[in-house]
Amino acid sequence: MNTIGKILSNINRQVIYLLVFLVVATPMILGIKAKVTITEPVKKAYDFIDSLPPGSFILIGIDYGPSTFPEMNPMLYAILRHAFSKNLKVGILALQNAVNIPIGAQVLRQVAKEYHKKYGIDYVNLGYKPGWDAVIVSIGREIRDVFPEDAFGTPLDSLPITRNIHSYDDIALVIDLASGGTWASWIQFAQARFGVPVIIGVTAVMGPESYPYLQSGQIKGLIAGLKGAAEYETLIHHPYMGVRGMPAQSGVHLLIILLILLGNLGYILQKKRKEV
Amino acid sequence: MIETIGIWLAAFFTLSIFSFLYKDNPFYKIAEHLYVGISAAFWLIYVWSFTVYPLLVKPMIEKGLWGSNAVLWIPLIFSIMMLFRLVPRYGWISRWPMAFTVGLGAGLGLTGAIQGILFPQMRATVLDLWVKNNPLVTINNWLLIIGVITTIFYFFFSQEHKGAFGKVARVGIAFIMISFGASFGFTVMARVSILIGRVGFLLGDWLHLIK
Numbered sequence: 001m002n003t004i005g006k007i008l009s010n011i012n013r014q015v016i017y018l019l020v021f022l023v024v025a026t027p028m029i030l031g032i033k034a035k036v037t038i039t040e041p042v043k044k045a046y047d048f049i050d051s052l053p054p055g056s057f058i059l060i061g062i063d064y065g066p067s068t069f070p071e072m073n074p075m076l077y078a079i080l081r082h083a084f085s086k087n088l089k090v091g092i093l094a095l096q097n098a099v100n101i102p103i104g105a106q107v108l109r110q111v112a113k114e115y116h117k118k119y120g121i122d123y124v125n126l127g128y129k130p131g132w133d134a135v136i137v138s139i140g141r142e143i144r145d146v147f148p149e150d151a152f153g154t155p156l157d158s159l160p161i162t163r164n165i166h167s168y169d170d171i172a173l174v175i176d177l178a179s180g181g182t183w184a185s186w187i188q189f190a191q192a193r194f195g196v197p198v199i200i201g202v203t204a205v206m207g208p209e210s211y212p213y214l215q216s217g218q219i220k221g222l223i224a225g226l227k228g229a230a231e232y233e234t235l236i237h238h239p240y241m242g243v244r245g246m247p248a249q250s251g252v253h254l255l256i257i258l259l260i261l262l263g264n265l266g267y268i269l270q271k272k273r274k275e276v
Numbered sequence: 277m278i279e280t281i282g283i284w285l286a287a288f289f290t291l292s293i294f295s296f297l298y299k300d301n302p303f304y305k306i307a308e309h310l311y312v313g314i315s316a317a318f319w320l321i322y323v324w325s326f327t328v329y330p331l332l333v334k335p336m337i338e339k340g341l342w343g344s345n346a347v348l349w350i351p352l353i354f355s356i357m358m359l360f361r362l363v364p365r366y367g368w369i370s371r372w373p374m375a376f377t378v379g380l381g382a383g384l385g386l387t388g389a390i391q392g393i394l395f396p397q398m399r400a401t402v403l404d405l406w407v408k409n410n411p412l413v414t415i416n417n418w419l420l421i422i423g424v425i426t427t428i429f430y431f432f433f434s435q436e437h438k439g440a441f442g443k444v445a446r447v448g449i450a451f452i453m454i455s456f457g458a459s460f461g462f463t464v465m466a467r468v469s470i471l472i473g474r475v476g477f478l479l480g481d482w483l484h485l486i487k
Contacts, residue, residue: 017297024468024475028486070473071466098326130327133384188392204466208458215420216400218392225462226469245472252468 002273008266016259023255027247034247041214042231045199045221049079049173054087056172057165061182062104063096068179068203069103074229074242075177075201076107082236084115088172089161090123093147095132096180101125101151120150120159127151133185140168140194168196173220177201183210187218201228287482290474328355423451 026032052058060079064072083090092108094100105125112123119125126147129135138146143165149155156162164170174196176183183200191198197220202210204225213219223232226249229242292307332351339345341352354373361370401424403417429441430448437445479485 014298020471021475024472025479028472028476028479031486068466068470070476071469098322128326130331133388137384184392185388188388192388192392192396204462204469205459207462208455212397212400216396218396225465226472227465241476245469245476248472248475249465249468252471253464256464 002270005266005269005273008262009270010266011259011262019255020252023251024248027251028244032247033243034250036227036230036234036243036246038231038235039228041211041222041224042228043221043235044214045201045223046082046232046235048197048199048220049082049088050086052086052088052172055089057089057091057161057170058083058173058175059171060090060092060104061174061176061178061186062092062094062100063182064177064179064203065097065100065103070241070245071203071226071229072177072179072201073103073107074226074240074245075223075232076104077111077240078229078232078236078238078242079175079177079201080108080111081114081238082232084111084117084122085236091126091162091165092124093126094128095130095135095185096178096182098128101128105151120154121161124159124161125151132182133189136185136189137193139171140190142166168194171196173197173199175199175201179203179206187213191218199223204228283481287478290478422447427451 027034049058060076062076080090090108092101092104094104108123108125112119117123127150129146135146143162144156147156150159150162156165168174168190174186174190176186176198178200179202183202183206186198186200190196198218199221200210200213200219201223202225204227207222207224207228210219210222210224214222223229226242226245230239230246231242233239233242289307289310292303295301296304332348332355335345336348336352341348354376357369358373359370360366360368401421403421405414405417405421407413407417426444426448428448430437430445430452432441432445435441476486480487
């Protein structure tokens with residue numbers, strides 16, 4: 001008993017890493033699928049976007065970078081596919097970091113191509129502006145004060161999509177896909193002060209702290225982590241990176257639970273032995 | 277061709293960083309030092325290219341510092357004042373722009389917090405304690421209200437957590453612990469997601485084992 005307890009309490013960490021790698025890689029190589037159940041926060045986000053009339057302008061904040069790319073990019077793909085399938089007009093901008101814009105622009109270009117959408121008519125890239133609190137407040141007055149031009153230097157008045165966009169009154173929805181603090185500023189300033197509907201997509205780490213805003217009705221929906229992205233992909237019937245990652249995600253969670261149980265069992269067995 | 281080189285480089289550095297899981301080694305060290313060096317250079321160029329040049333230097337060159345551009349004197353002077361931090365004897369000059377930044381942040385933060393967090397969140401806690409024909413919502417509302425009140429009790433540090441007060445605060449601790457548990461679970465999920473992304477890159481983009 002003591003030997004078993006010792007073994008269980010002292011599993012080599014390299015063995016654990018190898019197990020985690022195998023549990024992640026195997027379902028991907030074998031193409032194993034997992035059922036994705038839809039939760040209310042994601043359904044609310046989907047329903048709100050689905051209810052927008054065609055031609056509505058939505059603003060998407062690309063506020064995540066390469067470090068959270070695997071969690072956040074699937075969300076952007078799913079939301080853009082939904083938006084373009086509903087013929088919504090899309091504008092992207094970055095307030096947290098300038099490097100986020102190329103990430104968002106790449107996805108935007110790819111999805112726009114899938115749906116035969118044209119730059120300047122159906123979608124626009126506004127680029128990056130520092131000082132997010134001030135920028136969010138300024139958009140409430142006149143978007144041209146902070147974004148006189150798009151990311152390529154074209155004045156907003158020259159683009160059909162932005163010609164009539166001036167403030168939050170002309171924006172049907174703001175979606176912030178964030179791995180930092182920008183989502184809170186969109187709620188505090190754009191939603192609370194100007195009343196524009198806000199949906200947030202955040203990393204799983206930030207999920208729990210965002211839930212109170214859903215309960216209070218300050219946000220119309222919440223997508224958290226890769227699981228949230230997988231749910232959205234399921235809702236739009238377009239399984240992609242999120243759904244593909246779910247079997248690995250569930251597998252590692254099961255492995256972690258098993259390891260916690262084994263570690264505790266080992267500890268109890270060793271403790272009992274000492275008591276005897 | 278360039279894309280292929282990029283993928284191979286990314287795969288090499290991903291594996292170099294992963295190699296630390298076995299033990300520290302030269303490959304990890306190379307990746308780590310390159311990362312630190314590139315980051316330092318990147319942020320220097322970044323601040324110039326995305327903040328200083330487009331918001332200050334470019335408008336100054338194009339339209340000068342008069343008329344509607346006269347407002348640029350403020351960031352220009354503050355920037356110069358901030359640089360005095362590098363001269364210990366005149367370092368006190370940098371406190372002025374620093375005070376401006378702190379004041380601006382506090383002002384924006386305070387109004388945002390009151391208008392966007394405090395009041396809406398307080399309003400969201402005013403709930404029906406009896407919802408007809410819906411016991412689950414009733415239980416949920418009770419849990420929410422008890423959770424909020426007992427947690428606030430826990431954060432009263434001006435009174436010793438003893439007697440009835442201590443018992444209420446202890447209930448608050450239970451709610452806080454549940455919240456920590458949820459946060460930890462979500463954190464694990466996030467880290468695993470990032471690993472899935474990297475493994476997906478290695479198996480898909482690099483080795484073409486998955487589509």
